[in-house]
Amino acid sequence: MAETAAKRLKTSPVTIGTHNGHFHADEALAVYMLRLLPTYHSSQLVRTRDPALLQTCHTVVDVGGEYDASANRYDHHQRTFDTTFPNRPTKLSSAGLVYMHFGKAIIAQHLGVPEEAKEVDIIWGKIYESFIEALDAHDNGISAYDTKAIKAAGIEKKFSDGGFSLGAMVSRLNPNWNDPTPSDPVEAQKVEDEKFLVASTRMGEEFSRDLDYYTRSWLPARDIVHAAYAKRLExxxxxxxxxxxxxxxxxxxxxxxxxxxxxxxxxxxxxxxxxxxxxxxxxxxxxxxxxxxxxxxxxxxxxxxxxxxxxxxxxxxxxxxxxxxxxxxxxxxxxxxxxxxxxxxxxxxx
Structure with a gap:
């Protein structure tokens, strides 16, 4: 069976599987990040919860009940799942899992350096803390603050923030409950998949801007700040x-x-x-x-x-x-x- 799967990969495009139905920021970004890499550049996307169909996919994110990097399975919904990014406390979502395993390759490709380069490791950690971790927390229902402590202190929001977050943005890209739906299930899934791809692109644009900023602006500034800091006693x-x-x-x-x-x-x-x-x-x-x-x-x-x-x-x-x-x-x-x-x-x- 393994030989058959390997033979199929040589003759067919790599397939990424994720769940259908209501989509979220984490799998939207996970799919986008994978497609930045040569292996997945021309990949096909299958959105389903059918275990048999998912079994045929080269890589599966955010569905399937399995986290096994050796098998390219990146789900985080298992009761026993508690994986976090190195030296960070937040439980990973599918975005965090994909970034943890593929982020260095994405950054190295962007910089044109080996994955082992020091600057790759610096940016890998920085982008997780500044961008990915908030998505992991949002998808896992983790607040940025201790809600009990805030309530005990009597602190209340002064105004509504209107859901101005990437997670909320992706949520709004889902079909509305009363949108017309094609009667043909295949056509209905196609419409939903098109909306998911819009969400994946939107998430990817933000990720790519962050990646570009930290590689082309933030990192070069590091040595300049270090030099200025060394001269501050003057x-x-x-x-x-x-x-x-x-x-x-x-x-x-x-x-x-x-x-x-x-x-x-x-x-x-x-x-x-x-x-x-x-x-x-x-x-x-x-x-x-x-x-x-x-x-x-x-x-x-x-x-x-x-x-x-x-x-x-x-x-x-x-x-x-x-x-x-x-x-x-x-x-x-x-x-x-x-x-x-x-x-x-x-x-x-x-």
Whole structure:
């Protein structure tokens, strides 16, 4: 039987199986990720819950009650399933399973390097934490917060977020309960499959944007942030000022990681960078948030400066060349680097 299956694979396109009916973000993305790889590039898709049909598929995701990577079976609905991504706590969905096993190959292919390359491993972990893990949690009904603790604290949402998540987006792509359905079961399945492919493409577009960002922007910025971090004592004896000489890069993730690795008490409070990579560029002063997604700064620019511009800012700050300080105090600017540095040093003492 195994020989027959192997012979069939040589003469037929590889087939990916997943369940029919209501579709979700995890299997939509799982199918898309597989199809990025040469083995699956021209694969056929079978959406069914028929065990006999699934048995004929080369790879099965999100259905079948089996997780066995050696057999290309990636379901997570078994009662005994508790697999997580390395060093992460969230139970995997089919997206997480496919990414865990095939993500490095996808990243290496995108970068044009071997899977064993250090940068592949760095991005593999980063994309899981920033993108895939939220899908795993959504599909497994895991909240980002301790719901009991939130209730006990009396915290309530200030407004409805409207389901603005990738999982909710895919859910809305499913057929409505009262949409016309072809009477022919084959035609009805075809209509449903077409909607699934729209969802898979939408999920894939977001994944591909993330992959492109982390390989082409985030990763190259890493060395630049490391170099700036190593020079921070040149601007302040306590290392509270980070300066980018050429232009700003995505720095928050890298800065927080460096600080955590170093484990010191001193934190960077301000980041200085030119608005554009030219000698006459104005300079920005950006306050470091308490966390990546926080609107609260570790040390905002002084309250007395906020909301002022130009000559009036020069007057209240006592530094020539001021451009502005935002009313919320999280960012400001000066016409020159020396002016931005002087504003920052004054702010440290206020």
């Amino acid at each position: 601007y302040d004896p306590k290392g509270r000022i980070l300066v980018f000489d050429g232009q700003s890069v995505p720095w928050k993730d890298h800065l927080y990681t460096l600080e955590a690795e170093e484990g010191g008490e001193a934190q960077v409070l301000y980041v200085l960078y030119p608005e554009k990579p030219t000698p006459d560029a104005k300079w920005r002063i950006q306050c470091v948030p308490v966390s990546k997604d926080s609107f609260e700064s570790r040390k905002p620019l002084p309250e007395a400066w906020r909301g002022f511009r130009d000559e009036k800012l020069d007057e209240v700050a006592g530094v020539i060349g001021g451009v502005f300080v935002h009313a919320a105090g999280f960012i400001g600017g000066n016409k020159t680097f020396d002016g931005a540095k002087a504003m920052t040093l004054k702010s440290l003492d206020l």
